[in-house]
Ligand SMILES: Nc1ncnc2c1ncn2[C@@H]1O[C@H](COP(=O)(O)OP(=O)(O)OP(=O)(O)O)[C@@H](O)[C@H]1O
């Protein structure tokens with residue numbers, strides 16, 4: 001009779017162990033082609049997990065599935081113990097999951113600051129009569145969004161470019177703007193698709209340091225990246241995939257030395 005008193009309750013144990021996001025046996029077919037095949041992975045809360053693999057392995061497709069822009073052919077996606085498989089991207093963002101795009105597409109003629117503000121529009125001002133009924137509230141929300149955008153630009157080191165059109169940004173600065181755009185949604189889970197691709201070494205250090213800082217704030221991060229130096233420095237665990245399938249999982253050095261992973265890279269994914 002007393003045993004139950006010394007045991008933590010089952011829900012407590014389950015909550016502590018719940019992954020921030022989890023893919024369960026995800027498969028995606030495109031016109032008869034299987035691009036992701038029975039992929040499972042778990043991102044623990046507070047972890048930075050690397051997702052590596054040769055070009056065409058299916059990494060971005062995994063992000064599209066996790067973020068909700070593609071529906072899986074089969075399999076499930078869970079966020080903090082809640083199944084989200086059928087949910088649209090906006091609903092996943094509401095649950096704290098946000099992703100960057102491999103190729104950022106900012107509004108080139110808008111300022112850097114405006115690019116952040118257009119993303120922050122699920123506010124009162126969008127509702128038809130809100131402008132008439134609650135002008136004060138709308139103004140307060142606009143002010144809050146503006147302050148938040150400035151703070152985020154400071155965080156990603158783009159403050160001095162806030163009023164420049166996005167077209168003047170370098171490739172690396174566009175990656176930082178893409179990260180800033182995502183941070184406007186206050187995500188708890190951030191999916192980063194090649195944040196360092198094409199970025200010069202100085203800016204690469206900034207991006208790496210910012211990703212580490214977000215993680216230190218408690219954000220869980222899934223990182224797609226070809227730069228193994230970056231992966232080794234940021235991630236204690238890596239998942240490797242090729243041809244849509246899981247190849248290996250473990251510490252970066254062990255995964256990089258795995259014969260199946262080496263073979264996949266040498267064979268160009270085959
Ligand atoms: N919408 C689509 N329709 C058909 N095939 C697609 C579609 N999207 C991706 N693919 C194919 O799926 C495969 C995986 O693509 P994906 O973009 O997920 O790879 P990746 O691992 O992100 O590659 P990279 O490292 O080059 O970014 C590729 O063969 C690609 O051509």
Ligand SMILES: [Mg+2]
Nearest residue numbers: 059060061102
């Ligand atoms: Mg990709």
